Amino acid sequence: MNDLTIIPTAASSQPQTQYLNPELSLLSFHERVLSMALDTRTPVLERLKFLCIFSANMDEFFEIRVSGLKAMAQSAVAGESIDGLTPQIALDKISERAHRLVDLQYQTLNQQVLPELKTYGIQFLAQEEWTAGQSKWIRSYFKREVLPILTPIRLDPAHPFPLTINKGLSIVVDLHDPERDETHNIAIVPAPRALPRYIRLPPELCINEYEYVYLSSIISANVGRLFSNAEVLGCYQFRITRNSDLYVDLEAVEDLARTLEGELPRRLYGEAIRLEVSENCPKKILNFLKERFQISDDYIYAVDGPTNLNRLITLPDLVNRPHIKYQGFTPSAPxxxxxxxxxxxxxxxxxxxxxxxxxxxxxxxxxxxxxxxxxxxxxxxxxxxxxxxxxxxxxxxxxxxxxxxxxxxxxxxxxxxxxxxxxxxxxxxxxxxxxxxxxxxxxxxxxxxxxxxxxxxxxxxxxxxxxxxxxxxxxxxxxxxxxxxxxxxxxxxxxxxxxxxxxxxxxxxxxIRLFQSPMGISDMLVKNVLREADNARAGRPAHVIAKVNGLSSPAVINALYEASQAGVKIDLIVRGICCLRPGIPGLSENIEVRSIVGRFLEHGRVFYFLNSEAESELFLSSADLMPRNLRNRIEQCTPILDSNIKETILADLHVYLADNRNSWLMQADGRYVQTIKKTPDEPDLNAQQVLLEAHADTY
Known part of the structure; x- marks a missing residue:
């Protein structure tokens, strides 16, 4: 497709089971989010937002998914995932793909997004680009706003390495003092959480209307004032991502609220899972950080830019550049x-x-x-x-x-x-x-x-x-x-x-009418899918459409496989995790899986069953098709009884199935290929855009 870089994803080498790995599938979703930042048809400020969203997604991925896999890999009783991968093999595959994606993220930021923003008068200045007037203002800003709340710590036996909070920005300073040994020539400067991560320079000092500097650059430029008795050899930003899952025995606690109040602060200082560090950080400093956080190379990410990139997500709201954002709209009311x-x-x-x-x-x-x-x-x-x-x-x-x-x-x-x-x-x-x-x-x-x-x-x-x-x-x-x-x-x-x-x-x-989890929604869905299979075997029309955020329930997947083998046409719109393999002859050749990634985050859960010549059934639900939703949560699923509403939702589903702009088709090996127009004359169909124009009062 013109002007679109498709992210290359190597074919899966995992065991050819009938399931896909959930963590690798989730990482594929994050890859599709990143693809929106690569797409030059996306307005450039929105491309920046997608880079930030990708960063936030990856933060949670490491905090929860990777930390969970790492704990299982270290356990003596660690088993295999639904797809047959051991936790360690999954971690190895994640490391290879995640490093490639992060490299692509910063390449896109530095080579495409930031240069294009500069053409619209929006620029982030490196220290060597500061004018004399800007440098003077930055020194004053540092003295006035930053220095009073900084806590620089020069390491020695009386000043140990400070606790670094989860995802907090810090700067490691390489010092030279001949009177100290090498291990005591390092300092840590935690960036104050109360300060913004980027600061706008006064317009009268700038060539462009919007010129910004990173807080890390301001601290680095003035760090010599903090250590006047030593020579500063270099400053390098880093950030630690920690295990953020909470482990609360819900059946043992007497007061959940009080227990949580005590547990939440520990999330800030859980086990170190990932180290992000400036790519120009010297090896001796990097080795020092590795040893301090007990982290291996597989979990270290060298970045060419701000380590906390998701903090830039507020920028589009601060600049008056509507022509490089998505067009605004006013939602309608029925x-x-x-x-x-x-x-x-x-x-x-x-x-x-x-x-x-x-x-x-x-x-x-x-x-x-x-x-x-x-x-x-x-x-x-x-x-x-x-x-x-x-x-x-x-x-x-x-x-x-x-x-x-x-x-x-x-x-x-x-x-x-x-x-x-x-x-x-x-x-x-x-x-x-x-x-x-x-x-x-x-x-x-x-x-x-x-x-x-x-x-x-x-x-x-x-x-x-x-x-x-x-x-x-x-x-x-x-x-x-x-x-x-x-x-x-x-x-x-x-x-x-x-x-x-x-x-x-x-x-x-x-x-009477609703279904609920645990189990009730799963039982209903399996029953209805198998009813479609019976109809197909009897030569009657059969069709299943499901729109969810995740699909990993073996019971539901197996029912869908059986229905596919019976000849049922199955259309799945799955935003994120999908452990089902579509398009495998003799197993799932009648199943298509697509993911819609666009301006809005697809979140609705809808289940449709043709039900042959009888009345079709359509359900809205709070539940995704994942074991945690279907077995371990209280969820509701309600039938749509009004025929007009049912037709409206079904029409929406068909709009999504016709999308050739933001739709990605899943392959049997877990790869996703972006849907493209079948002929040059076929019009672009962006499902979210179609729904906006159909419903919004103003657009």
Whole structure:
């Protein structure tokens, strides 16, 4: 394809089992994210964002996935993954690919993105590029803003190597002092976390409108002032990534919240997993760092640029350059919501489907606002997995509790990397008088549910919102998700039963319409897939479409293989991990797997079954097709009963399947090949763009 560099991925040499390795599959997704930064059709400020997103993805990949594999490799009882790879072999393959990707990341930054940004008046200046006026300003800035909060540490027996926090920027300084031995001629300068990682220079001192310097450059340029009794031979930035998984025995603790409060600080100082260091760092300094952190060459990444690249993700919001960003848009609201003020009346008339970010999340917020202020609303129950700080939805829940309504909130304290925010949220809600429950022991509550009980005349009526994504307003602008507003009696009764299970720690309830994890969603999906297989064997039409973030459940994969062998057409839209091998003769030749990577993060979970001549079935779910979701979490999966809504979602799925702009087709060996137009005359079809233009009010 013109103007696009395809990332070369060597064919897999792993054992030819019927499954693919989950960690290597996830790394392939990060590779596809990086491809958006390589694509010259992507606006250059957005290319920078994708480089930053790739960095953040790789941080978490090492903090959780690589650290987990490393622990298993060191265990005497380490087994094999679903694909037959041992942890150590998987780590070796990850190292080879990850080093290549990181090299490509910085090549793209230095050779493409930064030079193009300079043509638009945006520049990051190296120290040798500073003018005399800029150097003077930087010295003043260092003295005024940086020096007062720096803690430089020159190493000796009385000053040991300081604790370096997870992903914190530090600078190692190579000193020369003939009165000290070599091991005492090293200093460490941790960069203050309170300071920005890049600083804009005053425009009057600049040629370009936007000129920036890195904080690490400012410290390095002035480091001689910190060690006046020694000669500075060099300064080199480095960053340590640590094991960030929390190990909490949920069945042994008496107070989960208090236990988490004690455990969270330890995440900052877990085992060192990865060392990122300036590529010009001398061997003697590098060896010193290796020894200090007990880390081998496989986990060392020499970088040509800022080690904390993801900190640049805020830049596009700080510069006035709309022509090199994605075009802005205003999400729409369904017509039936904009025509009436009372959202309960609207839901009484018909179910409402919302497709974010193309359609606004505001109706969900408005539903909660009206519920908090409506004297006829008696109770509100909601699950919270990720909300973000300063969530207006949390404020409305607090308002409702203070107004005397029965407010019950299931707060998932173990939502990875949101634990502290969720602890704070729980405390605020409890202070307002809400009942706060931390979900089921040993099982994360990942279901997205909001239940409102309202008195209408002499009856109580329930209203619910069921979503595929979190109640996080920021995410709803960049994640694609579905939400359903309904008061259908059987569905609302099921949601009531799920909340009763969560608060009473009961077993799986008997549900009428909904399905839930553990096990219920998996059993339903396998049953429906095998029903399609039976229909195909009988010569009836059969088709399965699934859109998820991850697919690694052996039970679901095996059912899909059986359906493929029976002749069922299977279309899978899997954003990230996919352990299924498509296109293998006699096993999966009727299965296509594609991944959509574009402006928005694909996040919705949808399952469609043709069901032959009978009525087709379509479900929205909070669950991915992974063992953790289907076995170890509380998830919900709801059928779409409204035929118009079902047709709308099915049409959306077909738009995704027709994408030839941001779609990647998976090969049997795990490689991904970008979908291209079949003929030169075929129009570009960007599914996310099509949905934007179809739904957004302004674009």
């Amino acid at each position: 017509d039936n919501l904009s025509q009436q003020n009372n959202i309960f009346d609207t839901i009484n008339n018909a179910d409402v489907l919302l497709h974010h970010p193309f359609q606004s999340f505001a109706p969900v917020v408005e539903l909660l606002r009206q519920a908090a202020n409506d004297p006829e609303v008696l109770a509100i129950k909601q699950t919270l997995y990720r909300t973000g700080s300063d969530s207006v939805m949390v404020e409305y829940l607090e308002d409702a509790a203070r107004a005397g309504k029965e407010v019950t909130v299931i707060v998932e304290l173990m939502a990875r990397f949101d634990e502290q925010n969720n602890l704070d949220t729980a405390q605020k809600l409890q202070s307002a008088g809400a009942h706060v429950v931390y979900g089921m022991v040993g099982k994360k509550t990942h279901a997205k549910m909001l239940l409102i009980v309202r008195r209408e005349g002499k009856k109580l009526r329930r209203y619910v919102h069921l979503g595929t994504g979190n109640y996080h307003q920021g995410n709803t602008r960049v994640y694609t998700d579905y939400g359903l507003l309904t008061n259908q009696r059987e569905i609302t009764q099921d949601v009531h039963e799920l909340f009763m299970q969560l608060t009473t720690q009961g077993s799986n309830p008997t549900l």
